[in-house]
Amino acid sequence: MKTMEEIKAAIDAALPGAVLEIVPNPSPSGQRSLRLAPSHAFQVAKFLRDELSFDFLSNATGVDWPDKEISEKVKVARTVTKTVDGVEQAVEESVEETRKRVEPGCLEAVYHLFSIALGQGPLVIRMRTVNRTDEVELPSLTPIWRSADFQEREIFDLFGIVFTGHPDLRRLLMWDGFKDHPMRRDYVEPDDFEYEPTAHDEVLARAQAHRAAQSASPAGQEGTVSGE
Amino acid sequence: MTSTNKVAAFESARNKPEDWNRPPIIEPDGEGELLEVAMGPHHPSTHGVFRMDIALDGERVIRLKPVFGYLHRNHEKIGESISYLASMPFTDRLDYICSLTNNWAYALAVEKLTGQEVPERAQYLRVILAELTRIQNHASAIGFLLQEMGASGTPLMYAFREREKILDLFEGLTGSRMMCNYMRFGGCRVDASAAWLDEARKVVAGLPGFVDEIDRLLCSNEILMARCQGVGILRPELAINAGVTGPMLRASGINYDIRKVDHYGIYDRFQFRVPLGDHWDVYDRFMIRMLEMRESIGILEQALKDIPGGPVMDPKAKIRGFRPKPGEAYGRIEAPKGELGFYLISDGGPNPYRYRVRPPSLINLTVLEDMCLGQNVADVVLIFGSVDIVLGEVDR
Numbered sequence: 044m045k046t047m048e049e050i051k052a053a054i055d056a057a058l059p060g061a062v063l064e065i066v067p068n069p070s071p072s073g074q075r076s077l078r079l080a081p082s083h084a085f086q087v088a089k090f091l092r093d094e095l096s097f098d099f100l101s102n103a104t105g106v107d108w109p110d111k112e113i114s115e116k117v118k119v120a121r122t123v124t125k126t127v128d129g130v131e132q133a134v135e136e137s138v139e140e141t142r143k144r145v146e147p148g149c150l151e152a153v154y155h156l157f158s159i160a161l162g163q164g165p166l167v168i169r170m171r172t173v174n175r176t177d178e179v180e181l182p183s184l185t186p187i188w189r190s191a192d193f194q195e196r197e198i199f200d201l202f203g204i205v206f207t208g209h210p211d212l213r214r215l216l217m218w219d220g221f222k223d224h225p226m227r228r229d230y231v232e233p234d235d236f237e238y239e240p241t242a243h244d245e246v247l248a249r250a251q252a253h254r255a256a257q258s259a260s261p262a263g264q265e266g267t268v269s270g271e
Numbered sequence: 272m273t274s275t276n277k278v279a280a281f282e283s284a285r286n287k288p289e290d291w292n293r294p295p296i297i298e299p300d301g302e303g304e305l306l307e308v309a310m311g312p313h314h315p316s317t318h319g320v321f322r323m324d325i326a327l328d329g330e331r332v333i334r335l336k337p338v339f340g341y342l343h344r345n346h347e348k349i350g351e352s353i354s355y356l357a358s359m360p361f362t363d364r365l366d367y368i369c370s371l372t373n374n375w376a377y378a379l380a381v382e383k384l385t386g387q388e389v390p391e392r393a394q395y396l397r398v399i400l401a402e403l404t405r406i407q408n409h410a411s412a413i414g415f416l417l418q419e420m421g422a423s424g425t426p427l428m429y430a431f432r433e434r435e436k437i438l439d440l441f442e443g444l445t446g447s448r449m450m451c452n453y454m455r456f457g458g459c460r461v462d463a464s465a466a467w468l469d470e471a472r473k474v475v476a477g478l479p480g481f482v483d484e485i486d487r488l489l490c491s492n493e494i495l496m497a498r499c500q501g502v503g504i505l506r507p508e509l510a511i512n513a514g515v516t517g518p519m520l521r522a523s524g525i526n527y528d529i530r531k532v533d534h535y536g537i538y539d540r541f542q543f544r545v546p547l548g549d550h551w552d553v554y555d556r557f558m559i560r561m562l563e564m565r566e567s568i569g570i571l572e573q574a575l576k577d578i579p580g581g582p583v584m585d586p587k588a589k590i591r592g593f594r595p596k597p598g599e600a601y602g603r604i605e606a607p608k609g610e611l612g613f614y615l616i617s618d619g620g621p622n623p624y625r626y627r628v629r630p631p632s633l634i635n636l637t638v639l640e641d642m643c644l645g646q647n648v649a650d651v652v653l654i655f656g657s658v659d660i661v662l663g664e665v666d667r
Contacts, residue, residue, distance in 0.1 A: 098511050
């Protein structure tokens, strides 16, 4: 089995310009992965299939990495007016400030490759979108491995990654008119809750909130079953 | 051009890998109009709630689009909102025929993530239970296939009679017939008593007779051969490219059994052969399951002979409330239906950050349209039955 470094070197030699990065994995499984730049991912995948005989794409899935708010302490030099001995003076002072920085999130597609011909694997490759809102395109690998067909449809459905080049990109599990992407971390379930007798307090509280919201808005009345 | 010639024509035109990313397009003959049929979601042959939108030219299928999601409950989202251990009973509900192999796949992925070791006796128990699961799954798959072929009742009841004995064993050990919830990270939940092992030996001793009986009943049955041979051909190149695994892949002649490739658990200690098909059709898929049952019986005999004493659980293993190091792991096993994998990402918290199931049933359906095109609509039921799916796993 070739090591990750050898695979990376082989790709670098064959496809100059393909941006590759080895992602470490500190867990005991030790399965490291190769991050591809989406611009060259298709060529790299083709190379992996044809030249390195990774002929079998086992698993394709998405991961959602939401925007992360990181607060860090920074030392800032500030001019402070102070009264020293009855006289107002401007004094330079170093103050510790907490600054908040938002690390932009992204959506990630992860593929697990195996080689049936050589009995090797897994080789994990991953690609990242630019952000989570408007630039969510990634190249589809379905033209290379057909097994990505339903799995990329599922990622599109549940995570909202748009795979360019996919032959038939439709929702797989949710219905066609559905709007949101349920596997995203910030997904909020729609409030279509119906009351059922239950011993669970949080369910009862939710049912009450739902009923209050329904009776407050006239639109909610339409939902009642006729003849009730 | 007859329909068989047409199938041969597009099959030979599809030897370029570039064309594998979509099913071929068949033109209607031009006489009469197309009939569009929604087969399912309540069609009795779909093993649950599954729909195929079929376009028919006469009796010939020229388009088939599977529609999923009727049983979707977002298993993966549930898995991300609860702890590692709490997902274990939910894995029983994926492929509810084979809950014990689901347990094993999940336990294996978590053990890879945390680096836990599994005691000897637990490894043997896992192998015994997984092979029993494989036998009862293949027996009922064959029974359902025959049921769909019109052999109403008898083969399925023969299979269920034997399955019942295996389910009784499961109940005796785990407390439940189907929702076993038995494996744990670093071992198994309870030990098997000597009486249970004796009972298991008795059941296993009776299994070759059952396989012989099914063999005599079905394998050279004229109707079965006429209906299955040459139907639903899946070319090996397409099978690999489309990620087909399990008995379906081996029926297409590819020697790929994860028990042999990965040697997960202790499978390198057992002698068994990997049966392969050479006609790539429905009959081969049926036959592979028959032969795999025999190999599984061989593994069971070896395992029940060699099983050592000792603990079934590492006493220091943490089962609940543990926080794996940040990282990820992909663990896979050869489940009766194909490669069942679990992909877990930990962010250091008590719940998995990402919990993904690689469902063999769903991915084996990728080629359903390719296998059905050009066939008669009555054969769609057979081809679909030979894939052997469970909707709890397809839709998750």
